[in-house]
Amino acid sequence: MKLQSLRTDDCVGDVIKFYSNMVYRLAFARTGTRHDADEIFQEVFFRYIKKQPVFENEAHRKAWFIKVTVNCSKKLWGSAWKRKIIPLEETLQFETKEDIDLYNELQQLPAKYREVIHLFYYEDMTTEEIAKVLERKNTTVRTQLTRARVLLKNILKEDYDV
Protein backbone atom coordinates (compact mmCIF):
# COMPACT_ATOMS: atom_id res chain seq x y z
CA MET A 1 0.00 0.00 0.00
CA LYS A 2 1.50 3.32 -1.09
CA LEU A 3 1.03 5.56 1.87
CA GLN A 4 2.35 8.62 0.11
CA SER A 5 -0.66 8.68 -2.19
CA LEU A 6 -2.78 10.23 0.56
CA ARG A 7 -2.27 13.33 2.60
CA THR A 8 -3.20 13.53 6.24
CA ASP A 9 -5.69 16.27 5.42
CA ASP A 10 -7.41 14.33 2.64
CA CYS A 11 -11.18 14.23 2.71
CA VAL A 12 -12.96 11.47 4.57
CA GLY A 13 -14.33 9.80 1.44
CA ASP A 14 -10.88 9.46 -0.12
CA VAL A 15 -9.48 7.99 3.06
CA ILE A 16 -12.32 5.48 3.30
CA LYS A 17 -11.84 4.37 -0.29
CA PHE A 18 -8.09 4.05 0.23
CA TYR A 19 -8.28 1.99 3.40
CA SER A 20 -11.47 0.05 2.70
CA ASN A 21 -9.76 -3.11 1.42
CA MET A 22 -7.10 -3.05 4.13
CA VAL A 23 -9.67 -2.78 6.91
CA TYR A 24 -12.00 -5.35 5.38
CA ARG A 25 -9.26 -7.91 4.71
CA LEU A 26 -7.87 -7.59 8.21
CA ALA A 27 -11.37 -7.91 9.69
CA PHE A 28 -12.02 -10.94 7.53
CA ALA A 29 -8.66 -12.46 8.41
CA ARG A 30 -9.49 -12.23 12.09
CA THR A 31 -13.15 -13.28 11.97
CA GLY A 32 -13.37 -15.45 8.86
CA THR A 33 -16.93 -14.48 7.93
CA ARG A 34 -18.43 -11.80 5.77
CA HIS A 35 -21.08 -11.13 8.37
CA ASP A 36 -18.55 -10.16 11.04
CA ALA A 37 -16.21 -8.43 8.61
CA ASP A 38 -19.13 -6.29 7.43
CA GLU A 39 -19.93 -5.27 10.99
CA ILE A 40 -16.34 -4.48 11.87
CA PHE A 41 -15.87 -2.58 8.64
CA GLN A 42 -18.85 -0.36 9.45
CA GLU A 43 -17.84 0.15 13.05
CA VAL A 44 -14.27 1.14 12.14
CA PHE A 45 -15.32 3.68 9.54
CA PHE A 46 -18.19 5.04 11.62
CA ARG A 47 -15.65 5.70 14.34
CA TYR A 48 -13.39 7.38 11.81
CA ILE A 49 -16.22 9.51 10.40
CA LYS A 50 -17.48 10.48 13.81
CA LYS A 51 -14.11 11.27 15.38
CA GLN A 52 -12.22 12.41 12.30
CA PRO A 53 -8.96 12.04 14.21
CA VAL A 54 -5.91 14.04 13.22
CA PHE A 55 -2.72 12.18 12.41
CA GLU A 56 0.91 13.15 12.24
CA ASN A 57 1.45 11.27 9.02
CA GLU A 58 -0.03 8.53 6.86
CA ALA A 59 1.75 5.75 8.73
CA HIS A 60 0.09 7.01 11.90
CA ARG A 61 -3.31 6.87 10.20
CA LYS A 62 -2.68 3.37 8.88
CA ALA A 63 -1.68 2.24 12.37
CA TRP A 64 -4.88 3.75 13.76
CA PHE A 65 -7.03 1.81 11.29
CA ILE A 66 -5.21 -1.45 12.04
CA LYS A 67 -5.49 -0.96 15.79
CA VAL A 68 -9.17 -0.05 15.68
CA THR A 69 -9.96 -2.94 13.32
CA VAL A 70 -8.27 -5.44 15.61
CA ASN A 71 -9.95 -3.99 18.68
CA CYS A 72 -13.37 -3.99 17.05
CA SER A 73 -12.76 -7.60 16.00
CA LYS A 74 -11.91 -8.57 19.55
CA LYS A 75 -15.03 -6.94 20.85
CA LEU A 76 -17.22 -8.68 18.32
CA TRP A 77 -15.50 -12.00 18.79
CA GLY A 78 -15.96 -11.76 22.53
CA SER A 79 -19.71 -11.80 22.14
CA ALA A 80 -20.85 -15.39 22.52
CA TRP A 81 -24.36 -14.89 21.23
CA LYS A 82 -23.01 -13.37 18.04
CA ARG A 83 -21.00 -16.50 17.35
CA LYS A 84 -24.17 -18.54 17.64
CA ILE A 85 -26.08 -16.58 15.04
CA ILE A 86 -23.40 -16.56 12.34
CA PRO A 87 -24.68 -18.56 9.39
CA LEU A 88 -22.06 -21.09 8.40
CA GLU A 89 -22.42 -20.48 4.70
CA GLU A 90 -21.81 -16.78 5.14
CA THR A 91 -18.35 -16.63 3.64
CA LEU A 92 -16.59 -15.79 0.41
CA GLN A 93 -16.46 -17.68 -2.82
CA PHE A 94 -12.81 -18.06 -3.72
CA GLU A 95 -11.48 -18.58 -7.23
CA THR A 96 -9.48 -21.76 -6.76
CA LYS A 97 -9.55 -24.86 -4.61
CA GLU A 98 -6.14 -23.84 -3.26
CA ASP A 99 -7.64 -20.59 -2.00
CA ILE A 100 -10.55 -22.42 -0.40
CA ASP A 101 -8.23 -24.93 1.26
CA LEU A 102 -5.97 -22.19 2.53
CA TYR A 103 -8.93 -20.26 3.90
CA ASN A 104 -10.30 -23.36 5.65
CA GLU A 105 -6.96 -24.19 7.20
CA LEU A 106 -6.38 -20.62 8.34
CA GLN A 107 -9.72 -20.71 10.12
CA GLN A 108 -8.31 -23.38 12.40
CA LEU A 109 -5.72 -20.96 13.73
CA PRO A 110 -6.55 -18.84 16.76
CA ALA A 111 -7.67 -15.35 15.72
CA LYS A 112 -4.68 -13.68 17.37
CA TYR A 113 -2.37 -15.77 15.16
CA ARG A 114 -4.36 -15.00 12.04
CA GLU A 115 -4.06 -11.26 12.60
CA VAL A 116 -0.29 -11.50 13.06
CA ILE A 117 0.02 -13.69 9.97
CA HIS A 118 -2.06 -11.18 8.01
CA LEU A 119 -0.10 -8.13 9.10
CA PHE A 120 3.24 -9.85 8.52
CA TYR A 121 2.55 -11.54 5.19
CA TYR A 122 -0.05 -9.31 3.62
CA GLU A 123 0.62 -5.85 5.03
CA ASP A 124 4.39 -6.49 4.98
CA MET A 125 4.84 -5.17 8.49
CA THR A 126 7.84 -6.10 10.60
CA THR A 127 7.30 -7.75 13.97
CA GLU A 128 8.42 -4.49 15.58
CA GLU A 129 5.75 -2.57 13.66
CA ILE A 130 3.11 -5.16 14.51
CA ALA A 131 4.10 -5.04 18.18
CA LYS A 132 3.81 -1.26 18.20
CA VAL A 133 0.43 -1.08 16.52
CA LEU A 134 -1.07 -3.94 18.54
CA GLU A 135 0.58 -2.69 21.72
CA ARG A 136 2.18 -6.02 22.43
CA LYS A 137 5.75 -6.90 23.26
CA ASN A 138 7.89 -7.61 20.25
CA THR A 139 8.79 -10.97 21.77
CA THR A 140 5.09 -11.80 22.06
CA VAL A 141 4.51 -11.04 18.40
CA ARG A 142 7.53 -13.07 17.36
CA THR A 143 6.33 -15.99 19.47
CA GLN A 144 2.84 -15.79 18.00
CA LEU A 145 4.24 -15.67 14.50
CA THR A 146 6.47 -18.66 15.16
CA ARG A 147 3.61 -20.68 16.64
CA ALA A 148 1.35 -19.71 13.75
CA ARG A 149 3.98 -20.91 11.28
CA VAL A 150 4.32 -24.21 13.12
CA LEU A 151 0.56 -24.67 13.16
CA LEU A 152 0.31 -23.85 9.50
CA LYS A 153 2.92 -26.44 8.65
CA ASN A 154 1.22 -29.04 10.83
CA ILE A 155 -2.22 -28.29 9.50
CA LEU A 156 -1.37 -28.04 5.85
CA LYS A 157 1.15 -30.88 5.90
CA GLU A 158 2.92 -29.14 3.07
CA ASP A 159 6.30 -27.57 2.82
CA TYR A 160 5.05 -24.03 2.87
CA ASP A 161 7.80 -21.50 2.73
CA VAL A 162 6.89 -19.85 5.96
Place this chain on the structure above:
Amino acid sequence: MFKERYSHMNNQIHPRDQLLQDILDSAHDGDCSKRIEPLRLKRPVVALVALCICLTMAMPVLAATVEPIYQLMYMVSPSVAQFFMPVQKSSESNGIKLEVVSSYIHDNIAEIYVTMQDLTGDRIDGTTDLFDSYSINRPFDSSAHCQLIGYEQNTKTATFLITIDEWGSQNIAGDKITFSVREFLSHKNKYDGLEIPVELSSILTAERTQTVSSNGGGGKDYQSYLDFERNPIALIPSDPMEAFPVDGIDLTGIAYIGGKLHIQTAVKEPLDNDNHGSFYLKDATGTDISCNYSFSFSNQYEQPGRIDYHEYVFDIPQEYVSKYLLYGDFVTSGMKTKGDWRVTFPLESTE
Protein backbone atom coordinates in the same frame (compact mmCIF):
# COMPACT_ATOMS: atom_id res chain seq x y z
CA MET B 1 5.29 -19.37 -1.61
CA PHE B 2 2.97 -18.95 1.33
CA LYS B 3 3.09 -15.20 0.92
CA GLU B 4 2.02 -15.42 -2.73
CA ARG B 5 -0.79 -17.87 -1.99
CA TYR B 6 -1.99 -15.84 0.93
CA SER B 7 -1.93 -12.67 -1.16
CA HIS B 8 -3.80 -14.38 -3.98
CA MET B 9 -6.53 -15.45 -1.56
CA ASN B 10 -6.73 -12.06 0.11
CA ASN B 11 -6.90 -10.11 -3.12
CA GLN B 12 -10.32 -11.66 -3.67
CA ILE B 13 -11.61 -10.24 -0.40
CA HIS B 14 -13.15 -6.83 -0.48
CA PRO B 15 -16.22 -5.11 0.97
CA ARG B 16 -19.43 -5.30 -1.01
CA ASP B 17 -20.08 -2.24 -3.14
CA GLN B 18 -23.23 -1.43 -1.23
CA LEU B 19 -21.47 -1.65 2.13
CA LEU B 20 -18.73 0.70 1.01
CA GLN B 21 -21.34 2.93 -0.55
CA ASP B 22 -23.28 3.15 2.70
CA ILE B 23 -20.14 4.20 4.54
CA LEU B 24 -19.29 6.77 1.89
CA ASP B 25 -22.82 8.11 2.05
CA SER B 26 -22.47 8.48 5.80
CA ALA B 27 -19.23 10.36 5.34
CA HIS B 28 -20.54 12.53 2.55
CA ASP B 29 -21.99 15.17 4.84
CA GLY B 30 -18.57 15.62 6.37
CA ASP B 31 -15.62 17.35 4.85
CA CYS B 32 -15.94 15.61 1.47
CA SER B 33 -19.10 17.49 0.68
CA LYS B 34 -17.18 20.72 1.03
CA ARG B 35 -14.76 19.62 -1.64
CA ILE B 36 -17.33 19.01 -4.33
CA GLU B 37 -16.55 21.42 -7.08
CA PRO B 38 -19.36 23.43 -8.61
CA LEU B 39 -20.69 22.01 -11.82
CA ARG B 40 -19.25 23.61 -14.89
CA LEU B 41 -20.87 24.29 -18.22
CA LYS B 42 -18.91 22.15 -20.62
CA ARG B 43 -21.34 21.18 -23.32
CA PRO B 44 -21.35 23.05 -26.61
CA VAL B 45 -24.07 25.58 -27.25
CA VAL B 46 -25.57 23.37 -29.93
CA ALA B 47 -26.29 20.72 -27.36
CA LEU B 48 -27.85 23.27 -25.06
CA VAL B 49 -30.20 24.56 -27.74
CA ALA B 50 -31.09 21.06 -28.86
CA LEU B 51 -31.92 19.97 -25.38
CA CYS B 52 -33.91 23.09 -24.60
CA ILE B 53 -36.01 22.30 -27.66
CA CYS B 54 -36.30 18.72 -26.49
CA LEU B 55 -37.43 19.76 -23.03
CA THR B 56 -39.81 22.38 -24.38
CA MET B 57 -41.44 19.79 -26.59
CA ALA B 58 -41.58 17.33 -23.74
CA MET B 59 -43.06 19.77 -21.28
CA PRO B 60 -46.69 19.69 -22.43
CA VAL B 61 -46.62 15.93 -22.12
CA LEU B 62 -45.34 16.05 -18.58
CA ALA B 63 -47.74 16.06 -15.71
CA ALA B 64 -48.36 19.13 -13.61
CA THR B 65 -46.02 17.76 -10.99
CA VAL B 66 -43.06 18.00 -13.29
CA GLU B 67 -42.90 21.74 -13.71
CA PRO B 68 -42.00 22.54 -10.10
CA ILE B 69 -39.32 19.90 -10.35
CA TYR B 70 -37.76 21.65 -13.30
CA GLN B 71 -37.96 24.87 -11.33
CA LEU B 72 -36.11 23.11 -8.54
CA MET B 73 -33.55 21.82 -10.99
CA TYR B 74 -32.88 25.36 -12.15
CA MET B 75 -32.58 26.51 -8.57
CA VAL B 76 -30.11 23.78 -7.62
CA SER B 77 -27.99 23.69 -10.77
CA PRO B 78 -28.99 26.66 -12.92
CA SER B 79 -26.04 26.35 -15.27
CA VAL B 80 -26.70 22.74 -16.14
CA ALA B 81 -30.45 22.29 -15.73
CA GLN B 82 -30.91 22.49 -19.49
CA PHE B 83 -28.89 19.37 -19.99
CA PHE B 84 -31.12 17.02 -18.03
CA MET B 85 -32.71 14.26 -20.08
CA PRO B 86 -36.30 13.35 -19.19
CA VAL B 87 -36.55 9.81 -17.82
CA GLN B 88 -40.01 9.59 -16.26
CA LYS B 89 -39.96 6.01 -15.10
CA SER B 90 -41.90 5.31 -11.95
CA SER B 91 -42.72 2.66 -9.39
CA GLU B 92 -45.70 2.59 -7.05
CA SER B 93 -45.94 0.81 -3.72
CA ASN B 94 -48.05 1.34 -0.62
CA GLY B 95 -49.88 4.23 -2.32
CA ILE B 96 -46.68 6.17 -2.88
CA LYS B 97 -45.11 6.83 -6.26
CA LEU B 98 -41.38 7.01 -6.84
CA GLU B 99 -40.48 8.64 -10.14
CA VAL B 100 -37.10 9.15 -11.77
CA VAL B 101 -37.73 12.46 -13.50
CA SER B 102 -34.53 13.26 -15.32
CA SER B 103 -30.83 12.57 -15.43
CA TYR B 104 -27.73 14.32 -16.64
CA ILE B 105 -24.35 12.73 -17.37
CA HIS B 106 -21.26 14.88 -17.52
CA ASP B 107 -17.66 13.73 -17.25
CA ASN B 108 -17.84 10.84 -14.80
CA ILE B 109 -20.78 12.21 -12.81
CA ALA B 110 -24.45 11.31 -13.09
CA GLU B 111 -27.04 13.60 -11.53
CA ILE B 112 -30.54 12.22 -11.20
CA TYR B 113 -33.72 13.91 -10.00
CA VAL B 114 -36.18 11.64 -8.22
CA THR B 115 -39.57 12.46 -6.73
CA MET B 116 -41.72 10.68 -4.17
CA GLN B 117 -45.40 11.50 -4.03
CA ASP B 118 -48.01 10.22 -1.61
CA LEU B 119 -51.09 9.43 -3.71
CA THR B 120 -53.32 8.49 -0.80
CA GLY B 121 -52.25 10.26 2.37
CA ASP B 122 -49.87 12.70 4.02
CA ARG B 123 -46.92 10.48 4.70
CA ILE B 124 -44.55 12.51 2.51
CA ASP B 125 -43.63 15.92 3.83
CA GLY B 126 -40.83 18.45 3.76
CA THR B 127 -38.79 16.46 6.26
CA THR B 128 -38.84 13.18 4.35
CA ASP B 129 -35.66 11.22 4.94
CA LEU B 130 -34.83 8.11 2.94
CA PHE B 131 -33.17 6.87 6.11
CA ASP B 132 -30.25 5.21 4.35
CA SER B 133 -32.69 2.67 2.95
CA TYR B 134 -32.15 3.64 -0.64
CA SER B 135 -29.75 1.76 -2.83
CA ILE B 136 -28.31 2.45 -6.21
CA ASN B 137 -27.22 -0.59 -8.16
CA ARG B 138 -24.94 0.18 -11.04
CA PRO B 139 -22.33 -1.79 -12.95
CA PHE B 140 -19.37 0.42 -12.09
CA ASP B 141 -17.50 1.46 -8.98
CA SER B 142 -18.71 4.78 -7.74
CA SER B 143 -19.76 6.86 -4.80
CA ALA B 144 -23.25 8.30 -4.53
CA HIS B 145 -25.13 10.85 -2.53
CA CYS B 146 -28.85 11.52 -2.20
CA GLN B 147 -30.32 14.70 -0.74
CA LEU B 148 -33.78 16.17 -0.33
CA ILE B 149 -33.86 19.41 -2.28
CA GLY B 150 -37.51 20.41 -2.15
CA TYR B 151 -41.09 19.65 -1.21
CA GLU B 152 -44.22 20.70 -3.06
CA GLN B 153 -47.18 20.98 -0.68
CA ASN B 154 -49.95 21.00 -3.32
CA THR B 155 -48.91 17.71 -4.85
CA LYS B 156 -47.33 16.25 -1.68
CA THR B 157 -44.18 15.59 -3.63
CA ALA B 158 -40.66 15.51 -2.28
CA THR B 159 -37.78 15.89 -4.72
CA PHE B 160 -34.37 14.33 -4.25
CA LEU B 161 -31.14 14.86 -6.16
CA ILE B 162 -28.90 11.81 -6.50
CA THR B 163 -25.31 12.38 -7.51
CA ILE B 164 -23.19 9.43 -8.63
CA ASP B 165 -19.48 9.93 -9.04
CA GLU B 166 -17.83 7.17 -11.03
CA TRP B 167 -14.36 6.36 -9.69
CA GLY B 168 -12.54 5.09 -12.72
CA SER B 169 -12.14 6.45 -16.20
CA GLN B 170 -14.89 4.45 -17.90
CA ASN B 171 -17.79 6.19 -19.54
CA ILE B 172 -20.85 5.65 -17.41
CA ALA B 173 -23.26 6.76 -20.13
CA GLY B 174 -25.14 3.85 -21.66
CA ASP B 175 -25.25 1.83 -18.46
CA LYS B 176 -28.46 1.07 -16.62
CA ILE B 177 -28.87 1.75 -12.96
CA THR B 178 -31.57 0.73 -10.50
CA PHE B 179 -32.69 3.08 -7.78
CA SER B 180 -34.66 1.49 -4.98
CA VAL B 181 -36.08 2.58 -1.65
CA ARG B 182 -37.28 0.30 1.16
CA GLU B 183 -38.53 2.80 3.74
CA PHE B 184 -38.46 6.43 4.73
CA LEU B 185 -39.00 8.61 7.75
CA SER B 186 -41.15 11.71 7.73
CA HIS B 187 -42.89 14.20 9.99
CA LYS B 188 -39.61 14.88 11.70
CA ASN B 189 -39.32 17.38 14.52
CA LYS B 190 -36.23 19.44 15.08
CA TYR B 191 -35.45 21.00 18.45
CA ASP B 192 -32.61 23.52 18.31
CA GLY B 193 -31.27 25.26 21.40
CA LEU B 194 -33.87 23.73 23.67
CA GLU B 195 -33.43 24.61 27.34
CA ILE B 196 -33.79 21.51 29.51
CA PRO B 197 -35.71 22.15 32.75
CA VAL B 198 -33.16 20.61 35.11
CA GLU B 199 -31.84 22.31 38.22
CA LEU B 200 -28.17 21.43 37.90
CA SER B 201 -27.34 22.54 41.43
CA SER B 202 -29.45 19.67 42.75
CA ILE B 203 -27.61 16.97 40.80
CA LEU B 204 -26.14 14.32 43.08
CA THR B 205 -23.47 11.68 42.78
CA ALA B 206 -24.83 8.41 41.38
CA GLU B 207 -25.36 5.80 44.08
CA ARG B 208 -25.12 2.90 41.66
CA THR B 209 -23.43 2.62 38.29
CA GLN B 210 -22.88 -0.06 35.70
CA THR B 211 -20.08 -1.03 33.35
CA VAL B 212 -21.41 -1.27 29.82
CA SER B 213 -20.20 -2.44 26.45
CA SER B 214 -20.04 0.67 24.33
CA ASN B 215 -21.32 0.82 20.76
CA GLY B 216 -18.99 3.74 20.14
CA GLY B 217 -18.81 7.36 21.00
CA GLY B 218 -17.20 10.67 20.28
CA GLY B 219 -16.27 14.07 21.58
CA LYS B 220 -13.06 15.98 21.97
CA ASP B 221 -11.76 13.90 24.88
CA TYR B 222 -13.22 10.57 23.85
CA GLN B 223 -9.91 8.86 23.26
CA SER B 224 -8.38 10.13 26.51
CA TYR B 225 -11.20 8.76 28.61
CA LEU B 226 -12.38 5.76 26.69
CA ASP B 227 -9.69 3.72 25.07
CA PHE B 228 -10.97 1.12 22.68
CA GLU B 229 -10.28 -1.64 25.14
CA ARG B 230 -12.10 -0.13 28.08
CA ASN B 231 -15.77 -0.38 28.84
CA PRO B 232 -17.28 2.86 30.10
CA ILE B 233 -19.03 3.29 33.44
CA ALA B 234 -22.59 4.47 32.95
CA LEU B 235 -25.64 5.47 34.92
CA ILE B 236 -28.24 2.83 35.61
CA PRO B 237 -31.33 4.00 33.68
CA SER B 238 -34.12 5.35 35.86
CA ASP B 239 -37.72 6.23 35.04
CA PRO B 240 -37.90 8.89 32.31
CA MET B 241 -38.03 12.48 33.51
CA GLU B 242 -41.59 13.69 32.88
CA ALA B 243 -40.63 17.29 32.16
CA PHE B 244 -38.19 16.40 29.39
CA PRO B 245 -39.65 18.27 26.43
CA VAL B 246 -38.80 15.92 23.53
CA ASP B 247 -41.26 13.28 22.38
CA GLY B 248 -39.39 10.17 21.30
CA ILE B 249 -36.34 10.64 23.50
CA ASP B 250 -36.35 9.93 27.25
CA LEU B 251 -34.06 11.51 29.79
CA THR B 252 -33.25 8.50 31.95
CA GLY B 253 -30.48 9.77 34.18
CA ILE B 254 -28.41 12.74 35.28
CA ALA B 255 -25.83 12.39 38.05
CA TYR B 256 -22.14 12.66 38.85
CA ILE B 257 -19.83 9.71 38.39
CA GLY B 258 -16.17 10.09 39.34
CA GLY B 259 -16.46 13.87 39.49
CA LYS B 260 -17.99 14.17 36.02
CA LEU B 261 -21.53 15.07 35.07
CA HIS B 262 -23.27 12.24 33.21
CA ILE B 263 -26.52 12.82 31.32
CA GLN B 264 -28.27 9.78 29.87
CA THR B 265 -30.99 9.54 27.24
CA ALA B 266 -32.84 6.51 25.92
CA VAL B 267 -34.37 5.93 22.49
CA LYS B 268 -36.72 2.99 22.04
CA GLU B 269 -36.52 1.02 18.79
CA PRO B 270 -33.89 3.38 17.35
CA LEU B 271 -33.82 1.54 14.02
CA ASP B 272 -37.41 2.64 13.43
CA ASN B 273 -37.00 6.32 14.15
CA ASP B 274 -33.39 7.54 14.19
CA ASN B 275 -34.24 9.87 17.06
CA HIS B 276 -31.04 11.49 18.27
CA GLY B 277 -29.60 14.63 19.77
CA SER B 278 -26.91 16.17 21.93
CA PHE B 279 -26.57 18.29 25.05
CA TYR B 280 -24.44 21.29 25.85
CA LEU B 281 -24.06 23.69 28.76
CA LYS B 282 -24.26 27.46 28.65
CA ASP B 283 -22.27 29.55 31.07
CA ALA B 284 -23.18 32.99 32.41
CA THR B 285 -21.70 34.72 29.36
CA GLY B 286 -23.83 32.60 27.01
CA THR B 287 -20.88 30.53 25.81
CA ASP B 288 -21.71 26.98 24.78
CA ILE B 289 -19.72 24.17 26.39
CA SER B 290 -19.79 20.83 24.57
CA CYS B 291 -19.60 17.55 26.40
CA ASN B 292 -16.10 16.15 26.84
CA TYR B 293 -17.13 12.82 25.43
CA SER B 294 -20.18 10.69 24.83
CA PHE B 295 -20.81 7.01 24.34
CA SER B 296 -23.75 4.78 23.57
CA PHE B 297 -24.82 1.30 24.53
CA SER B 298 -27.84 -0.90 23.98
CA ASN B 299 -29.91 -3.24 26.06
CA GLN B 300 -30.00 -5.69 23.13
CA TYR B 301 -29.44 -5.68 19.42
CA GLU B 302 -31.41 -7.85 17.07
CA GLN B 303 -34.64 -8.51 18.93
CA PRO B 304 -37.71 -6.30 19.36
CA GLY B 305 -37.51 -3.98 22.35
CA ARG B 306 -34.09 -2.54 21.61
CA ILE B 307 -33.26 0.61 23.52
CA ASP B 308 -30.20 2.69 22.72
CA TYR B 309 -28.77 4.68 25.60
CA HIS B 310 -26.57 7.70 24.97
CA GLU B 311 -24.54 9.15 27.75
CA TYR B 312 -23.00 12.63 27.57
CA VAL B 313 -20.18 13.42 29.99
CA PHE B 314 -19.11 16.91 31.05
CA ASP B 315 -15.94 17.60 33.01
CA ILE B 316 -17.48 20.32 35.18
CA PRO B 317 -16.76 20.16 38.93
CA GLN B 318 -19.88 19.52 40.98
CA GLU B 319 -19.40 22.69 43.02
CA TYR B 320 -19.48 24.86 39.89
CA VAL B 321 -22.25 23.18 37.92
CA SER B 322 -24.93 25.48 39.33
CA LYS B 323 -23.42 28.30 37.26
CA TYR B 324 -24.54 26.58 34.04
CA LEU B 325 -27.77 25.91 32.20
CA LEU B 326 -28.44 22.74 30.23
CA TYR B 327 -29.45 22.91 26.56
CA GLY B 328 -29.86 20.40 23.78
CA ASP B 329 -30.45 19.93 20.06
CA PHE B 330 -32.63 16.99 19.04
CA VAL B 331 -34.23 15.43 15.98
CA THR B 332 -37.10 12.97 16.15
CA SER B 333 -39.33 11.44 13.51
CA GLY B 334 -43.05 10.88 13.72
CA MET B 335 -43.58 8.28 11.03
CA LYS B 336 -41.83 5.45 9.25
CA THR B 337 -43.28 4.13 6.00
CA LYS B 338 -42.24 0.92 4.29
CA GLY B 339 -42.62 -0.09 0.66
CA ASP B 340 -40.83 -1.56 -2.29
CA TRP B 341 -39.99 1.13 -4.77
CA ARG B 342 -37.63 0.23 -7.60
CA VAL B 343 -36.91 1.96 -10.90
CA THR B 344 -34.40 0.85 -13.53
CA PHE B 345 -33.42 3.37 -16.15
CA PRO B 346 -30.63 4.01 -18.64
CA LEU B 347 -27.99 6.66 -18.12
CA GLU B 348 -28.10 8.63 -21.34
CA SER B 349 -25.61 11.29 -22.24
CA THR B 350 -26.79 14.50 -23.84
CA GLU B 351 -23.99 14.29 -26.37
